[in-house]
Amino acid sequence: MQTQGIASAKFILCGEHSVVYGEPAISFPFKQARIITTLKEIEGSEHQLISDFYTGTLSQAPEKLTAVKALIPHILKRYQCHSVLEITIDSSVPVGRGLGSSAVVATSITRAMLAFLKRPVISSNVLPFVNFSEDIAHGNPSGVDAITVVNEQAVWFEKEKGLQSLSLNLTLPIVVADTGIPSETRASVAAVRDLYQKNNIEVSACISQLGEISREIGKEITTHGDLHTVGDLFNQAHQLLRKLSVSSPEIENLITCALDNQALGAKLTGGGRGGCVIVLCKDKQHAQKMATQLSAAGAIKTWISMIGE
Structure with a gap:
């Protein structure tokens, strides 16, 4: 069998x-x-x-x-x-x-x-x-x-x-782009923990802000449905994750490429220090063009996901 x-x-x-x-x-x-x-x-x-x-x-x-x-x-x-x-x-x-x-x-x-x-x-x-x-x-x-x-x-x-x-109130045109660099989640989590212990006040503030951003994104995708607001929140989240030391040159390269090509927002996803970025686009056609641009910028693989469609 x-x-x-x-x-x-x-x-x-x-x-x-x-x-x-x-x-x-x-x-x-x-x-x-x-x-x-x-x-x-x-x-x-x-x-x-x-x-x-x-x-x-x-x-x-x-x-x-x-x-x-x-x-x-x-x-x-x-x-x-x-x-x-x-x-x-x-x-x-x-x-x-x-x-x-x-x-x-x-x-x-x-x-x-x-x-x-x-x-x-x-x-x-x-x-x-x-x-x-x-x-x-x-x-x-x-x-x-x-x-x-x-x-x-x-x-x-x-x-x-x-x-x-979650039941979504809008479609999220997302491009997932692979930096080609493995992300060691355990090491990234440990690095943030070390940072938290050394600089508790500043890191606690970052973590609280990331939590508030998640709540705002949750409201947008389930009720209000404004893609531009979600994109702005993506960008804010990535700036905070950068402060937590979990970005990388490869991630920043793809983020810059995405924003230069009119992405609504872009951020790392997962543990960071490698791995993938997610890019919020205006629609499926924009996502297809974005995938091409990200590949040209060094992404070893891209996927398009129409979340909520």
């Missing part, structure tokens, strides 16, 4: 880093990039993993796949299954770009395994396993990646209050 699990990426619209300190974040599914996991039972004594990153026995997979190495036997043990599996992972989600790759692969694997085990492939069954994997991958994640990827819907998330789904 062969089963599959599919999961799409996500991106954070606003609230990076400040969400760790209890402020809200808004996150969206990003269906232009996804992972498909295919499982089948095989002969032998060791699970086999096939992927672009590594192919071989699961037990010998490199350190970057520690969460995957732990997740698969964890699920099998939970359901008292002793099958030996071949796990094939086909991914179009770039790793370390702030698009939730670790949550996506965990969700894809979990869905495939639940189908293999003939268990209901529903969010309430999938999420605990994805959280287990994310804890291994990131130490103390906010939880927003797992929730967005598993639930496949726009999410308003606050660490102490949980999540609520």
Whole structure:
């Protein structure tokens, strides 16, 4: 028997880093990039993993796949299954770009395994396993990646209050542009924490302002529906994230390109210091032109996402 699990990426619209300190974040599914996991039972004594990153026995997979190495036997043990599996992972989600790759692969694997085990492939069954994997991958994640990827819907998330789904009142023409530089979320979060400890008053003010920006963006996209206001808020958020030391020359290069080409707003998304930027455009035609300009400026890949369409 062969089963599959599919999961799409996500991106954070606003609230990076400040969400760790209890402020809200808004996150969206990003269906232009996804992972498909295919499982089948095989002969032998060791699970086999096939992927672009590594192919071989699961037990010998490199350190970057520690969460995957732990997740698969964890699920099998939970359901008292002793099958030996071949796990094939086909991914179009770039790793370390702030698009939730670790949550996506965990969700894809979990869905495939639940189908293999003939268990209901529903969010309430999938999420605990994805959280287990994310804890291994990131130490103390906010939880927003797992929730967005598993639930496949726009999410308003606050660490102490949980999540609520968002219903948009407008379409957001977004270009996601990859700098080509991996973003180490754990290192970025630690850097902000160090900055917070050294300069508590100034950093606390930045974090509070980022929280207020998330609230304003939430109002705009669900009620007022003014793209220019959302774009201005993007720009304000990026200036604050720059103060928190999580931008990079590659990010700034793409931000400058976007604003020079009449973007309504542009900011980093995810942990920063690499990864991706998101650019708010006027409409789909503008987004298509923007993608071309960003590629010419050095983005190694671009995607267009018409959020809310």
